[in-house]
Amino acid sequence: MTATKPHQDWTTAMWWTLHRDKAALLNRPGTHHKSLIDGANALHRAHLIDRDDLCELLELADAALAYAVETLLDVRNAE
Template sequence: MKTSTTTAVPVVENDLSHWQAMFADKTALLAQPGAHHKALLTEAHALHEKKLIDSDDLSDLLELADGALAFAVESMLDIDSDE
């Protein structure tokens, strides 16, 4: 009988793909940059706590989240300067 131990892999992909979908949602990011950033950080830490990502991956996700926040703030400043 062949048993499969790959059931954890789709879970990791699903959780990471959820984080990636959140990260790619520019509408939500630009609407509420602070809340969106916090959600990205919370989700990244949850992935790490569940041991679905290692500390290097956590660091990468946190850097991406910070970059997204910086992008949103710069976008808001650009909009304000255009008015």
């Protein structure tokens, strides 16, 4: 699942599935973050979520990116 396809019909369930995909997050944090952001914005544009929900999803996407960066730094420092 990726948000890079403009014709992608996002659902909240798809967004949450992507959000929980830690393997994808840690493999490509920047790409994963962009997909979460794009998906959240697509949900808002489709009127499936309101602006408060959009704000929450964007904050969760940022938190996921921060988690990935910290985790990857910890792994590198432990080596």
